[in-house]
Amino acid sequence: EAGVAQSPRYKIIEKRQSVAFWCNPISGHATLYWYQQILGQGPKLLIQFQNNGVVDDSQLPKDRFSAERLKGVDSTLKIQPAKLEDSAVYLCASSSFPTGSGANVLTFGAGSRLTVL
Amino acid sequence: AQSVTQLDSQVPVFEEAPVELRCNYSSSVSVYLFWYVQYPNQGLQLLLKYLSGSTLVKGINGFEAEFNKSQTSFHLRKPSVHISDTAEYFCAVSEYQAGTALIFGKGTTLSVSS
Numbered sequence: 230e231a232g233v234a235q236s237p238r239y240k241i242i243e244k245r246q247s248v249a250f251w252c253n254p255i256s257g258h259a260t261l262y263w264y265q266q267i268l269g270q271g272p273k274l275l276i277q278f279q280n281n282g283v284v285d286d287s288q289l290p291k292d293r294f295s296a297e298r299l300k301g302v303d304s305t306l307k308i309q310p311a312k313l314e315d316s317a318v319y320l321c322a323s324s325s326f327p328t329g330s331g332a333n334v335l336t337f338g339a340g341s342r343l344t345v346l
Numbered sequence: 347a348q349s350v351t352q353l354d355s356q357v358p359v360f361e362e363a364p365v366e367l368r369c370n371y372s373s374s375v376s377v378y379l380f381w382y383v384q385y386p387n388q389g390l391q392l393l394l395k396y397l398s399g400s401t402l403v404k405g406i407n408g409f410e411a412e413f414n415k416s417q418t419s420f421h422l423r424k425p426s427v428h429i430s431d432t433a434e435y436f437c438a439v440s441e442y443q444a445g446t447a448l449i450f451g452k453g454t455t456l457s458v459s460s
Contacts, residue, residue: 233389262447271350271436271450272390285447320389326445333378333440335448337389 231255233338235321241344247309250341254303254323260284262335263296263306264320272320278304279327311345318342348373348439352451359458361429367422367454369437376442379420381411384434384453393435396420407431432458 234253242248254261260279264272275294277284280301289296293312298304308315319342322335353368371377378397382390394405401413411422420437434455438448 260445269452271438271452272448274447274449277447279445284445322390333445333448334380334392334395336392337382339387339389342387 235338239342245310250306250319252304252321258323260324260326262322266318313345316345348449350451352454354454356455361460362426364425365427369420371439377439380438381422382436427458429458
């Protein structure tokens with residue numbers, strides 16, 4: 230089974246510029262997540278989708294971050310304008326929930342590393 | 347709401363020594379528990395998970411963890427580590443059958459030297 234695909238793997242931008250990250254989840258997975266992982270910290274949830282609806286975006290800085298999952302498959306996370314503190318790895322994950330065992334087992338992509346100068 | 351505390355930020359060990367990475371969680375409801383491993387410049391890979399049943403869970407690469415409900419702990423162990431086990435290890439929790447996202451601890455860096 231193909232894994233979670235993310236691109237680009239690396240991106241360097243200047244502050245106040247914009248950037249977009251793309252994620253393609255495992256085929257058939259209804260639930261998709263974006264996490265932010267700052268160096269030296271654990272991943273923090275930004276947004277959770279189930280199909281093309283938002284389940285939880287309480288920790289998404291909505292003044293600069295936006296995400297969409299059109300057609301309930303792949304997803305895009307955008308940052309505009311970027312700040313220095315947005316430097317992090319952006320991880321996409323997917324799970325088969327609500328189908329399956331009831332447990333929410335996430336499979337992660339390799340991540341997109343953002344450096345804001 | 348749930349939270350996870352990983353008690354050690356760094357654990358240095360010698361090759362072939364045993365290791366324990368400690369994890370405590372807090373939750374007012376039943377939970378699922380997970381350990382993920384992250385190698386440099388890679389995403390997170392599932393090591394093992396506790397969903398229900400036996401409290402001793404075996405995972406990949408010879409790792410195991412024990413769920414202790416009374417102590418709200420889920421410590422990760424390996425009897426003999428290899429150089430290749432050097433990585434960041436994350437403990438995570440999610441609410442039972444709710445489909446909520448995983449909440450992660452801050453991670454423990456395991457450094458194995460010869």
